[in-house]
Amino acid sequence: MDDAIVVEGLVKTFRTPLRRRKVEAVRSVSFRVGRGEIFGFLGPNGAGKTTTIKVLVGLVRPTAGRVTVLGGAPDDMGVKRRLGFLPEQPYFYDYLKPTELLDVFGALFGMSRAERRRVIPDLLDRVGLGAAKDRAIRKFSKGMQQRVGIAQALLNDPDLVILDEPMSGLDPIGRREVIDLIASLKARGKTVFFSSHILADVERLADRVVILDRGVMKASGTLPELLGQGTDEREVVLRAAPGSPDPASLPGVSRVEALSPGLVRAICPAGRSDPVLAAALAAGFAVVSVAERRMTLEELVVSHAAGAGPGGIGAGGTAGGAS
Amino acid sequence: MTAAVVRISAIARNTFVEAARNRAFVGLGVAAVGLVVSSMVLSGLALSDQQSRVLVDFGLFSIALLEVVIAIVLGVILVFKEIDRKTFYLVLPKPVHRHEVLAGKFAGLLGVLAVALVLMAAAWFASLASRDVEFKPDMAKALALVWMEAALVTSAAIFFSSFATPVMSGVFSLGVFLVGRNVAVLEELLAGTKGPLVHNPLARTIAETTVFVFPDLTRFGVGREVILGIPVGWDYVGAAALYCAGYCLFFGALASLVFRRREFL
Ligand SMILES: Nc1ncnc2c1ncn2[C@@H]1O[C@H](COP(=O)(O)OP(=O)(O)OP(=O)(O)O)[C@@H](O)[C@H]1O
Ligand SMILES: [Mg+2]
Numbered sequence: 001m002d003d004a005i006v007v008e009g010l011v012k013t014f015r016t017p018l019r020r021r022k023v024e025a026v027r028s029v030s031f032r033v034g035r036g037e038i039f040g041f042l043g044p045n046g047a048g049k050t051t052t053i054k055v056l057v058g059l060v061r062p063t064a065g066r067v068t069v070l071g072g073a074p075d076d077m078g079v080k081r082r083l084g085f086l087p088e089q090p091y092f093y094d095y096l097k098p099t100e101l102l103d104v105f106g107a108l109f110g111m112s113r114a115e116r117r118r119v120i121p122d123l124l125d126r127v128g129l130g131a132a133k134d135r136a137i138r139k140f141s142k143g144m145q146q147r148v149g150i151a152q153a154l155l156n157d158p159d160l161v162i163l164d165e166p167m168s169g170l171d172p173i174g175r176r177e178v179i180d181l182i183a184s185l186k187a188r189g190k191t192v193f194f195s196s197h198i199l200a201d202v203e204r205l206a207d208r209v210v211i212l213d214r215g216v217m218k219a220s221g222t223l224p225e226l227l228g229q230g231t232d233e234r235e236v237v238l239r240a241a242p243g244s245p246d247p248a249s250l251p252g253v254s255r256v257e258a259l260s261p262g263l264v265r266a267i268c269p270a271g272r273s274d275p276v277l278a279a280a281l282a283a284g285f286a287v288v289s290v291a292e293r294r295m296t297l298e299e300l301v302v303s304h305a306a307g308a309g310p311g312g313i314g315a316g317g318t319a320g321g322a323s
Numbered sequence: 324m325t326a327a328v329v330r331i332s333a334i335a336r337n338t339f340v341e342a343a344r345n346r347a348f349v350g351l352g353v354a355a356v357g358l359v360v361s362s363m364v365l366s367g368l369a370l371s372d373q374q375s376r377v378l379v380d381f382g383l384f385s386i387a388l389l390e391v392v393i394a395i396v397l398g399v400i401l402v403f404k405e406i407d408r409k410t411f412y413l414v415l416p417k418p419v420h421r422h423e424v425l426a427g428k429f430a431g432l433l434g435v436l437a438v439a440l441v442l443m444a445a446a447w448f449a450s451l452a453s454r455d456v457e458f459k460p461d462m463a464k465a466l467a468l469v470w471m472e473a474a475l476v477t478s479a480a481i482f483f484s485s486f487a488t489p490v491m492s493g494v495f496s497l498g499v500f501l502v503g504r505n506v507a508v509l510e511e512l513l514a515g516t517k518g519p520l521v522h523n524p525l526a527r528t529i530a531e532t533t534v535f536v537f538p539d540l541t542r543f544g545v546g547r548e549v550i551l552g553i554p555v556g557w558d559y560v561g562a563a564a565l566y567c568a569g570y571c572l573f574f575g576a577l578a579s580l581v582f583r584r585r586e587f588l
Contacts, residue, residue, distance in 0.1 A: 014588070054587070054588075057415075057416040058415065058416060059411075059412060059415060059416065059586065059587040060586045060587065060588065061586060077418045077420070078418075080416060080417060080418040080419075081418040083416065085413075085416045087409070087412040087413065089409075090409075090412065090413060091408045091409045091410050091412070091413075092410065092413070093337060093341060093410055095340070095341060095344040095345070096337075096340070100340075103333075104333050104334070104336075104337045105413070105414075105417060107329055107330060107332075107333035108330050108333060108334075108414070108417040108418060108419045109417065109418060110326055110329065110330075110418065149413075152413060
């Protein structure tokens with residue numbers, strides 16, 4: 001079966017006419033997204049995620065390389081009919097009510113009036129806007145606007161959904177709902193490609209990820225591949241009692257991470273966990289958990305972005321200057 | 324084909340709603356009607372024996388001017404807003420051709436211009452009736468021609484907005500209007516045996532190109548005929564409609580070409 005998205009050697013260079021400077025937003029990126037996959041697109045600010053996504057939906061043309069979406073070109077009408085897209089920070093015709101907005105888009109998707117009347121109220125309920133459907137979008141909060149954006153991305157029951165930071169601006173309940181929604185799309189055989197900075201969500205959802213940094217692909221693969229099946233380290237979570245010593249001083253502990261007041265995670269080589277436990281108990285710590293240590297996605301992303309300065313702020317500055 | 328019509332009319336309707344729900348645009352419409360009424364009152368006061376003539380002339384003149392102002396302002400702003408506010412990010416990835424989006428915007432603006440025209444015409448007819456000036460069918464034809472002129476200017480405004488800044492687009496569109504209103508003068512100069520265009524080849528070439536490229540908007544002005552009672556035939560109106568449609572297609576095709584290549588950053 002052919003892939004939902006194929007990106008081959010994608011390069012996108014922006015020219016800023018005034019300063020005659022080139023910005024290499026994407027510098028040769030290749031990956032494939034299989035049908036039915038949930039695919040996470042990661043990287044610090046200014047990594048080139050939005051630029052790549054704009055190429056995928058035909059808003060921007062590649063400087064070099066090739067993209068195929070659902071087996072066709074991004075501007076193919078047949079492809080667009082089966083595609084749902086949520087842009088980063090979406091802007092709406094905000095003088096419209098959500099029902100009216102979805103009605104306009106429904107017409108563009110070739111849905112009949114009867115179909116629109118049937119589908120739209122259901123969809124608005126699904127994204128939690130059932131109670132707000134008769135107010136102008138102008139008066140919506142940020143999170144409510146984000147929900148409108150998600151609704152319009154699902155309007156045509158697309159085979160492929162491309163979401164640029166779908167969780168941004170959502171409250172914890174909204175985030176939870178979007179996670180469930182993405183999972184339910186997968187259950188129905190849809191492909192979901194999404195970018196996000198909320199790595200816990202990506203870890204929960206994504207079958208595979210690509211990590212981008214300053215336009216370059218740093219890693220790609222399934223999460224088990226990238227994070228490893230585990231490491232040869234163990235982590236012991238300890239609760240300190242009044243007067244207990246510095247846990248880093250316990251014999252065998254290689255390093256310590258503070259989790260919350262009174263709670264620490266001590267990391268030690270796999271073969272040393274028993275002596276560490278004994279020493280900790282003797283020193284008056286309570287043992288909360290012992291587990292095989294695994295790398296988190298956050299650690300992976302941060303390690304790949306290392307050298308980019310604190311969280312890629314330098315790249316973010318470029319983004320601000322260019323807009 | 325019918326699917327395309329559905330898409331274009333969805334965008335047209337949305338464009339119309341956008342104008343109708345925009346306080347600034349509604350204000351512009353109200354001001355336009357107010358201007359027509361006040362200009363009628365003032366012109367009526369100035370001269371008494373030629374009153375009906377002045378009323379008819381001044382009314383048509385102000386309506387035509389205000390229609391063109393509305394055409395330029397809305398044509399430029401509504402396209403610019405889509406690009407600037409990035410609503411196009413939502414529209415263009417939908418299964419709609421870019422030229423259909425432009426066609427829809429254009430059609431929606433034609434609707435806005437028609438409503439503005441009807442309101443101003445109502446004010447005009449009311450002022451005429453209050454001075455016992457008789458209604459003539461040619462007045463309706465004159466109004467239809469005014470609408471065509473505004474449509475043509477709108478298509479130019481959309482074309483310019485597809486690549487230029489709003490201010491530049493406004494200036495260019497105004498240029499089309501002003502030059503278009505005076506192309507006939509140039510034509511006369513070119514045809515004449517005297518004047519600055521006879522011996523200066525460069526000026527002559529420029530003038531000839533201008534006459535060739537720019538629309539002759541005086542074709543849409545029949546104020547004199549209406550006043551003097553010279554009948555305006557349907558064949559004349561039909562020819563003007565074709566002329567208008569030709570230029571709208573010309574500007575529309577240019578705008579589509581630019582728009583198809585355009586990136587949305
Ligand atoms: N229109 C533009 N003109 C010039 N440079 C641009 C333009 N758009 C983006 N860039 C540059 O391209 C690079 C990648 O930007 P992009 O928006 O793709 O990043 P991103 O990964 O989506 O970041 P974020 O997480 O902040 O959304 C940045 O350096 C940015 O400055
Ligand atoms: Mg982005």
